[in-house]
Amino acid sequence: MANLPTNDPVLILVHPQALCESDTVGDGTRIWAFAHVMRGSIVGRQCNIGEGVYVEGGAILGDRVTVKNQCLIWDGVHLADDVFVGPGVVFTNDLRPRSPRMPEVAARYQSKANWLLETHVERGVSLGARAVVLPGIRIGEFAMVGAAALVTRDVLPHQLVLGQPARAAGWVCVCGARLLPGTDRDLVACPQCAVRFRLEEGRVVRE
Amino acid sequence: MANLPTNDPVLILVHPQALCESDTVGDGTRIWAFAHVMRGSIVGRQCNIGEGVYVEGGAILGDRVTVKNQCLIWDGVHLADDVFVGPGVVFTNDLRPRSPRMPEVAARYQSKANWLLETHVERGVSLGARAVVLPGIRIGEFAMVGAAALVTRDVLPHQLVLGQPARAAGWVCVCGARLLPGTDRDLVACPQCAVRFRLEEGRVVRE
Amino acid sequence: MANLPTNDPVLILVHPQALCESDTVGDGTRIWAFAHVMRGSIVGRQCNIGEGVYVEGGAILGDRVTVKNQCLIWDGVHLADDVFVGPGVVFTNDLRPRSPRMPEVAARYQSKANWLLETHVERGVSLGARAVVLPGIRIGEFAMVGAAALVTRDVLPHQLVLGQPARAAGWVCVCGARLLPGTDRDLVACPQCAVRFRLEEGRVVRE
Secondary structure, three states: OOOOOOOOOOEEEEOOOOOOOOOEEOOOOEEEOOEOOOOOOEEEEEEEEEOOHHHOOOOOOOOOOOOOOOEEEEEEEOOOOOOEOOOOEOOOEEEOOOOOOOOOOHHHHHHHHEEEOOEEOOOOOOEEOOOEEEEEEOOOOOEEEEOOOOOOOOEOEEEEOOOOOOEEEEEEEOOOOEEEEEEEEEEEEHHOOOEEEEEEEEEEEOO | OOOOOOOOOOEEEOOOOEEOOOEOOOOOOOOOOOOOOOOEEEEOOOEEOOOOEEEOOOOOEEEOOOOOOOOOEOOOEEEOOOOOOOOEEOHHHHHHHOOOHHHHHHHHEEEEEEEHHOEOOOOEEEEOOOOEEOOOOOOOOOOOOOOOOOOOOOOOOOOEEEOOOOEEEEEEEOOOOOOOOOOOOOOEEEEOOOEEEEEEEOEEEEE | OOOOOOOOOOOOEEEEOEEEEOOOOOOOOOOOOOEEOOOOOOEEEOOEOOOOEEEEEOEEEOOOOOOOOOEOOOOEEEEOEEEEEEOOOOOOEEOOOOOOOOOOOOOOOHHHHHOEOOOOOOOOOOOOOOOOEEOEEEEOOOEEEEEOEEEEEOOOOOOOEEOOOOOEEEEEOOOOOEEEEEEOEEEEEEEOOOOOOOOOOOOEEOO
């Protein structure tokens, strides 16, 4: 990518093979080849929208969001600042999908209120490669979802979840490192950056 | 997409960034950006072929089929009318794949009869996001496959299957709602649309 | 694709809708639509790079490698000769990803030494559809990874691994067939091609 101006803080870079139809894309955001940012979507500043990514109208992305290649971000998906969406992550917004033109269900698909559920991903969350997120989920800030996981329930802030369906598997720091139990059993400290947390009613809270 | 004529019942819409080389695409079908419908594939009427979808020669799609973004539909895959293929669903057609130009296996790949298995998806089935279907499978009408599931065995009509490998997890109505047990234990009624079914030899049959 | 010269042993075929910026692509390799082979990647001879595949700078592919549609091959991934990468397979190279422009982690992402782990896939390996490979993994020659599997640990030569996380599930021959136990319990013979192997310290070794 050395021949493209990738670090300009103001310019919006749209690769010649990308499609950007949104008029609300923030400064310094880059949109790579074969990506499609649809009219009606909102993308913040200094985001990186990878190749083949699809951002549907109604999706909202904060600032500094990284969306790796081939992610699918539908209407109703909200990604806060600094979220990392790993390669091939797929969101969803319909819990019981049928083909909308099938005569038996066509009426239901006349109004989004009948089928669309929102998804909220809070600040600094990471979603591993090929994770799938069911609709109607909230993922708390700085949580980490393992590669190939299927998220079927809300995830707590700083929680690490793994598997299909995704289960609690520990806690992670802001920096992404796993939190190890401290000497005091209610205290955990990040082994990488020494930030301290405490466990409070089954949640990790920053000291 | 408000600026494109998406509801015309006759026109075949091929996005300027899509590739359509099949000459058997039905009226009213729409093919979106970065999709590729290959020569020798058959696509019915009023289908919706999402962005980045690949339909290989030899694949057959019925009418009103919805194929969400990035699905891969190979030679030997048959999708009946009104099927919903969720985002990122991948079919397969080779149970023991090797790189076909590897000298030790090149002879096997000289004839499809040596390796290609067909897949049949019956009317009204839904496949959830990122589901994977092994080759040689039949999925019965109106069945529903959960997001991220791996289908390794045949699925009965109206059956809901979840997980990796996908296991039976209940039954669904034509409309997609889960069927709850009725007062008579052999009868189940859809809570959404009141259609009634009975259990007969381990299968759900419409009354 | 019958109208394109796909079997020429010398010509490099780059589909008009593909992007190839690498100057180290071997003779006879074909790169299909919407694929992107980046500057700084190395691709051997007679490879087949499927539609929508992304090969990042720093990735290295041997000869006769088959990469099916939509695979993502990052910096640090090494694929030996004759590897088969099934549709939608995703590699990874960062075990604890965060959005690199998040202020709390931006320093870490200044140097690849802080986060990039390599992956090695040896000769003749097959990776099933939508498999995901965690970073820092070695997959031994002629191993086979099941569809939708999540590879979290090294895989032995000729080993079959299935599931999420992927677990040992048997052994496969060079040709891809499952190896059945022989009459001598330490001997296994391929039912397809009669090549014989022995079990030696928990590994399959060719006789």
